[in-house]
Amino acid sequence: MHEYDVVVxxxxxxxxxAAKYxxxxxxxxxxxxxxxxxxxxxxxxxLISKRAIEESELKSKSFINCELKGAIIHSHSYEVRIESPSPEKRAFAIGRSVFDKELAKEAQKxxxxxxxxxxxxxxKKREGEAKLTINTTGGAEIRASVVIGADGVxxxxxxxxxxxxxxxxxxCVQIEGEYEIDEAFAEIFVGKTIAPGFFAWAIPLxxxxxxxxxxxxxxxxxxxPNPLLFLKRNLSEHPVIARKYKGSSSNFTAGTIPIPVGASLRRRGSGQTVRIDKEVGIMLVGDAAAQxxxxxxxxxxxxxKCGKIVGEIAAKACLMGDMKVLNAYERRWWKEMGKEIAFGLKVHRLRCVISDKDFDTIFHTLSQDDALQLIKRKGDMDYPSVVFREFLKHPRLIKLMAMNILKYLYTK
Ligand SMILES: Cc1cc2nc3c(=O)[nH]c(=O)nc-3n(C[C@H](O)[C@H](O)[C@H](O)COP(=O)(O)OP(=O)(O)OC[C@H]3O[C@@H](n4cnc5c(N)ncnc54)[C@H](O)[C@@H]3O)c2cc1C
Structure with missing residues (x-):
């Protein structure tokens, strides 16, 4: 039997x-x-931002595949090219395998x-015991005061x-394959026949x-329901993807991304990421918390970002012998990114109901010079709501939203 203060x-x-902190x-x-x-x-x-690389606190940058100059977004009839205005706003394509291993080494250090x-x-918390018991497939029984669920989606x-x-x-599905890359720009493709309810991508490595x-x-x-069907079709038929894709394919992956419960459900008790039972606590972080x-x-x-907060707070609760300290986690992480997530949910819902013609209207509007300048000034891949809030004030987009309001309201 092993005993720890915090098990992640x-x-x-x-x-x-979380473990490092x-x-x-x-x-x-x-x-x-x-x-x-x-x-x-x-x-x-x-695909992560320069800010995310700094947040990782990793000195070695061996996980970087490529620094990107910007993004090209394609709708059915328009193409918007957004160049990063400064190195500070650049994004990077990284190799997650190396990145995660480096993060683990830092936690061990x-x-x-x-x-x-x-x-x-x-x-499980057994009656009368002041610790949680964790059982694993290896047969090990481990005890801890705080368990942090960072076990993904x-x-x-x-x-x-x-x-x-x-x-x-x-x-989601993804492959790595030969692709015509003129410059280091990530490409995003929207449209109901391309990736219904989300988008497709090509990220140069x-x-x-x-x-x-x-x-x-x-x-x-x-x-x-099968995203592979859309990927196969994009690779063979999409006017841009099919032209640039050269046919090879490796590192196939399929996965899921969580869409969090909305703010109203959170207020009613869902979406809470901390549970306390007397002397022990369970907390969630990352995809497990739909962050x-x-x-x-x-x-x-x-x-x-939330890993740092959860690790620090879990440790404090153990050191003080007071699990009520854990409640601070919910408040802290929601303060940092709650508004961004709540706004993002509304944008996602709107994206699900609008037509390809509406996407064209949006991207035509975005291709105007003043809109491009706004993206350059305020665009931020970690906090996209800042620039989206500005766009939604544009008369053409207000009209588009008004035309979709019923679909928006009646789509769950
Ligand atoms: C196709 C695809 C593309 C994506 N692209 C991007 C991108 O470009 N940029 C970006 O920021 N995000 C992207 N994401 C999302 C990103 O991958 C996740 O948000 C991120 O990995 C979450 O990190 P995490 O530590 O919370 O969970 P994970 O990275 O999922 O780690 C969870 C870990 O828990 C382990 N685990 C699960 N259950 C158990 C268990 N019972 N016992 C022990 N271990 C367990 C798993 O093996 C895994 O190692 C993408 C996701 C998908 C599916």
Missing amino acids: VGGGPAGCM AAKEGVSTLIIEEDAEIGEPVQCAG EGADIILRSKVKKV RSAVAKMAGMKVTKNFLN GAEGIARIGLCIDKRVSPH VKPITGGGVYYGM
Whole structure:
């Protein structure tokens, strides 16, 4: 029987950061990871901001595949090219396998232990005991005061604790393949036949002419639930993707992205990421807590940011012997990114109901010089609501929203 103050379930970016920050405060910390290797298998396009790289606190930059100059967004009839105005606003394509391994090493350097090939099956508080008992597939029984569920989008910890934070899931697929890359621009493709309810992407990985090509769909508005069908069609028929894609394919991946419950459900008790039972507590972080940007599906930056908060607070609660300290987590992370997530949910809902013609109207509006200047000034991939709020004041977009208001209101 092993005993720790804090046990983190899952060794992704959120879990590694949580463990690093808990161990840093001086409490005994363990990461339990079900896979044989941290960072594998990869289920990510690996597009993150410079800010996210700084947030990782990693000195080695061996995980960077490519620095991107900007993005080109394609609707059915328009193309908007957005160049990053400064190096500070650049995005990077990264290799998640190396990135996650580096994060895990940093957690270990601070004193956290890691067990691999161990799937957490049960987290339970036994009557009269002042610790949680964690059972794994390896047969190990581990005890802890605080368990942090950083076990991703299908979090078993959240299920066991009865915590409902996710309303819906996006289904995603991706391959790596040869792709014509003129410059290091990420490409985004929107449209109901391309990626219903979300978007498709091609992200260059450097000079070798390889890109990550993928998409997500929202099943609720898709004529077909399998995203692979759309990927195959895009690769063979999309006027831009099919022309640039050269036919090879490797590193196929499929995964899901959580869409969090909305603010009104949170107020009614769903969406809470902390449970306290006398002397013990369970907390959720990262995808397990649905801490993702609903507009882009990105979760690495929020996961690391919330990982720091959750780790620090879990350690404080253990050091003070007072689990009520854990309640601060919910307030702190929501203060940092709650408004962004709540606004992002509205944009996602609007995206699900508008037509391809509406997308054309939006991208035609965005291709105007003043709109492009606004994107350059205020565009921020980690906090996209800032620029979206400005756009929604544009008369053409107000008209578009007014025309879609009924569909918007009656789409769950
Ligand atoms: C196709 C796709 C593309 C994406 N592209 C991007 C992108 O470009 N940029 C971005 O920021 N985000 C992207 N995301 C989202 C991003 O991958 C996640 O938000 C991020 O990985 C979340 O980190 P995490 O640490 O919360 O969870 P994960 O990285 O999912 O880590 C969870 C870990 O928990 C382990 N685990 C699960 N259950 C158990 C258990 N019972 N016991 C022990 N271990 C367990 C898993 O093996 C895993 O290692 C993408 C997602 C998908 C599906």
